[in-house]
Amino acid sequence: MTDLEDLRQSIIEGDMKSTTSLVESALADGLEPGTILNDGMIAAMTEVGRRFEEGEYFVPEMLIAARAMQAGLKILKPKLVDSGTKPLGTVAIGTVKGDLHDIGKSLVAMMLEGAGFEIMDLGVDVPPEKFVEAIRGGAQVIAMSALLTTTMPNMRATVEAVKQAGLRDQSVIVIGGAPVTQAYANEIGADAYAPDASAAVRVTRSLIS
Amino acid sequence: MTIATATMTSKQRMLAALDGRLPDRLPVTTHHLMPYFLDKYMNGITDQAFFDYFDMDAYVWTVPHRHDPSQGEYPDPEQGEIGFLESRRVSTDDWRVYWEKLPGYEYQTVRYRFVTPKGTLSMVIQSNEHTAWVAEYLIKNKRDIDLLGEYMTAPKCDVEAVNRTAEEFGERGLVRGHICCFDVFGQPGCWQDAACLMKVEDLIYATYDDPEWVHELLKILQRRKMIYIQSLQGARFDIHELGGGSASSTVISPKIFEKFVAPYDKELIAAAHHAGQRITYHTCGGMMPLLELIADMGPDAMETFTPPGMGADVNLAEAKRRIGDRVCMIGGFDQFHYLIDCAPEDTRAEVRRCFEEAGANGRYILSPSDHFFDADPELIRAFADEARRCSYR
Numbered sequence: 001m002t003d004l005e006d007l008r009q010s011i012i013e014g015d016m017k018s019t020t021s022l023v024e025s026a027l028a029d030g031l032e033p034g035t036i037l038n039d040g041m042i043a044a045m046t047e048v049g050r051r052f053e054e055g056e057y058f059v060p061e062m063l064i065a066a067r068a069m070q071a072g073l074k075i076l077k078p079k080l081v082d083s084g085t086k087p088l089g090t091v092a093i094g095t096v097k098g099d100l101h102d103i104g105k106s107l108v109a110m111m112l113e114g115a116g117f118e119i120m121d122l123g124v125d126v127p128p129e130k131f132v133e134a135i136r137g138g139a140q141v142i143a144m145s146a147l148l149t150t151t152m153p154n155m156r157a158t159v160e161a162v163k164q165a166g167l168r169d170q171s172v173i174v175i176g177g178a179p180v181t182q183a184y185a186n187e188i189g190a191d192a193y194a195p196d197a198s199a200a201v202r203v204t205r206s207l208i209s
Numbered sequence: 210m211t212i213a214t215a216t217m218t219s220k221q222r223m224l225a226a227l228d229g230r231l232p233d234r235l236p237v238t239t240h241h242l243m244p245y246f247l248d249k250y251m252n253g254i255t256d257q258a259f260f261d262y263f264d265m266d267a268y269v270w271t272v273p274h275r276h277d278p279s280q281g282e283y284p285d286p287e288q289g290e291i292g293f294l295e296s297r298r299v300s301t302d303d304w305r306v307y308w309e310k311l312p313g314y315e316y317q318t319v320r321y322r323f324v325t326p327k328g329t330l331s332m333v334i335q336s337n338e339h340t341a342w343v344a345e346y347l348i349k350n351k352r353d354i355d356l357l358g359e360y361m362t363a364p365k366c367d368v369e370a371v372n373r374t375a376e377e378f379g380e381r382g383l384v385r386g387h388i389c390c391f392d393v394f395g396q397p398g399c400w401q402d403a404a405c406l407m408k409v410e411d412l413i414y415a416t417y418d419d420p421e422w423v424h425e426l427l428k429i430l431q432r433r434k435m436i437y438i439q440s441l442q443g444a445r446f447d448i449h450e451l452g453g454g455s456a457s458s459t460v461i462s463p464k465i466f467e468k469f470v471a472p473y474d475k476e477l478i479a480a481a482h483h484a485g486q487r488i489t490y491h492t493c494g495g496m497m498p499l500l501e502l503i504a505d506m507g508p509d510a511m512e513t514f515t516p517p518g519m520g521a522d523v524n525l526a527e528a529k530r531r532i533g534d535r536v537c538m539i540g541g542f543d544q545f546h547y548l549i550d551c552a553p554e555d556t557r558a559e560v561r562r563c564f565e566e567a568g569a570n571g572r573y574i575l576s577p578s579d580h581f582f583d584a585d586p587e588l589i590r591a592f593a594d595e596a597r598r599c600s601y602r
Binding site for chain 1: 337339340344414416417458459461462463498518519520545581583
């Protein structure tokens with residue numbers, strides 16, 4: 001019988017090969033896909049986030065853990081659909097118009113996926129109207145990133161575009177990136193600011209619930 | 210507080226800080242001056258006019274490259290005018306760089322092709338009025354690095370050109386360069402240069418999946434930089450920049466720094482010292498978990514000490530305590546919040562904070578934490594003026 005503790009450890013250590021084989025064996029053993037996701041994979045990524053916040057893990061450890069988790073999720077996803085397991089919510093994520101720096105954005109996307117969210121990755125250099133379209137397409141959360149002070153104003157432009165489209169009440173807006181602050185989030189009317197990928201998961205989870 | 214009479218020239222003042230001697234007052238300078246800023250806020254004045262206008266301690270950037278005809282090298286005939294922070298590329302018949310502007314993109318988009326006898330490499334660079342970035346990375350297959358290893362040219366320093374610049378610049382400030390970067394887009398540090406040739410996430414994954422390949426790539430890049438450094442003998446530079454943005458603790462871990470950054474850049478620093486040159490190690494982003502690892506490589510100075518308010522993590526006082534007696538610290542000033550949209554008194558208070566936390570016993574040069582795009586000239590005036598009041602006498 002597959003021990004979910006082994007699965008958790010393999011994700012925490014970023015062992016992609018072992019993660020995929022443990023997910024396969026857990027399914028073969030008849031474990032519920034939702035149990036594998038929640039008690040194995042999401043629990044592991046929660047621990048990864050904790051280690052990051054404690055300064056024990058850095059971006060590389062998070063990246064390889066998230067990569068292992070994604071490899072496992074690829075096998076698990078069809079079974080989750082079959083079993084009717086729903087994601088926590090759908091997050092449309094991208095760097096704002098003019099900003100091409102995507103390592104932070106990609107890491108946040110992977111961590112959110114690891115926490116049980118469905119991800120619509122809009123990529124880099126995303127204009128406000130694409131975020132608006134994403135809400136119309138079912139995203140409940142807009143997550144925006146900017147690394148440059150010169151592109152930060154496009155966060156405000158996106159918040160305004162969402163308001164003008166009459167969709168502000170249907171969406172939660174989270175922002176982050178090196179020059180971004182809580183004060184800036186307050187100023188432009190975003191719902192939350194996340195200083196790093198782990199915090200992004202925490203605040204998104206709290207806003208969605 | 211009054212401005213103390215200066216008893217040192219700008220050059221003497223900054224060299225004193227770099228060499229661990231006490232300056233007359235706090236040296237104050239800035240990092241690269243971006244053309245966007247000079248055009249938008251300063252009517253397009255030159256770097257030197259900027260330093261004169263604000264009475265700041267100046268530097269002049271110069272990285273003149275020389276080709277070696279005895280090795281079959283010649284200046285890249287395709288390069289055209291040398292742009293911002295560019296140097297003259299060196300070609301051979303086995304390493305030719307061709308470029309073409311690609312139409313139909315929102316940003317200026319240029320494809321570069323590196324033609325060698327055994328194949329062609331390519332990368333795409335995009336740019337706007339603020340910055341440039343890689344839109345398509347050069348390394349598409351692992352063995353692409355074989356072409357780099359076999360055919361990529363290594364520039365040498367044009368020592369005479371540097372010394373002419375040093376002679377003309379005199380006591381106005383420092384003559385600053387950087388260790389050579391990859392031909393069309395790169396960074397001075399070996400790891401950081403590699404992160405311009407492939408996506409940094411993929412480079413990080415490769416450190417786990419195929420570390421020997423990463424070392425192979427880093428050795429190729431280091432060899433080229435080493436040739437450049439060895440050619441610096443006799444060049445009257447005051448300081449060279451090494452490092453870059455992709456080896457901060459907000460991108461990599463101390464473990465990766467120890468295994469893949471330090472071994473290569475430490476050797477470059479030792480070679481630079483052997484050639485009579487100083488090195489400042491540039492890290493934009495998180496630094497606190499890496500402070501001792503960087504200082505252990507033996508640079509003369511470290512920068513940028515970016516504070517938490519700008520998305521990094523530096524506690525200037527703690528940094529001073531941990532490495533301040535070993536290297537000169539450059540930076541630490543929060544230009545996002547104190548060079549724009551604040552009162553001059555706030556700017557002055559930020560200068561005092563930096564001086565109090567890092568200025569004790571010298572070995573500190575006040576500077577914004579890296580370059581900036583938007584800044585209020587009146588606040589820059591307050592920044593420079595308050596620094597001149599921070600006296601060591």
